[in-house]
Amino acid sequence: MRTGEYPIGEVKERTGLTERRIRYYESLNLIRPRRSEGNQRLYSERDIERLLEIKRLLDGGLSLRAIRNQMVQPSADEVERDAESYFEGKRIAHGARPHQASLYPLKDRAAIIRRLLRDQDREDGE
DNA sequence: ATTCTAACA
DNA sequence: TGTTAGAA
Incomplete structure (x- = not known):
């Protein structure tokens, strides 16, 4: 090898x-x-x-499903859109968007999102 | 000795 | 997920 x-x-x-x-x-x-x-x-x-x-x-507490959804499915701009929503401080009831709610079930969402974005960015170049 | 796939307590 | 049988 x-x-x-x-x-x-x-x-x-x-x-x-x-x-x-x-x-x-x-x-x-x-x-x-x-x-x-x-x-x-x-x-x-x-x-x-x-x-x-x-x-x-x-x-950190993320489910495998959430990780899979983030690392495999969404395009860079999708993740970015979610990140923007978060940083804008938008509050949405869990019942209103059940799928999204399970995406970042953590306190340090910002850090996780930054990491996910970094990974997304790195995806293209390699 | 290691790893692979498939399958099930 | 752990684990195991049988093949590579």
Whole structure:
């Protein structure tokens, strides 16, 4: 394998995640490690960063579904629009927008949103 | 020895 | 999610 890529065993050690979870997150399209000729997963430095980020968000209280919605589905401008809404201090009743309400169930939403935006921005260049 | 897929307590 | 069987 090329330098800068690692087998799942090493990723397990470096992230503290179980192999099961690492592969499961891949099934959610949260990461897309390359495959070797023998069908072995090869994780890039970026895949690992991504896994660590997912771990941070989970610790922060976000559900996998919320993380998936944010990291996989929305375009950069969608996330930005949500961020703007937040920074403008808009208050919307949970019942009014149930889906949106579950997106950022945290106190430090601003920090999370900044991080998500940073990731979105980084997406295009690589 | 490691990793992979599929499947189920 | 954990874990395991059987293949690669």
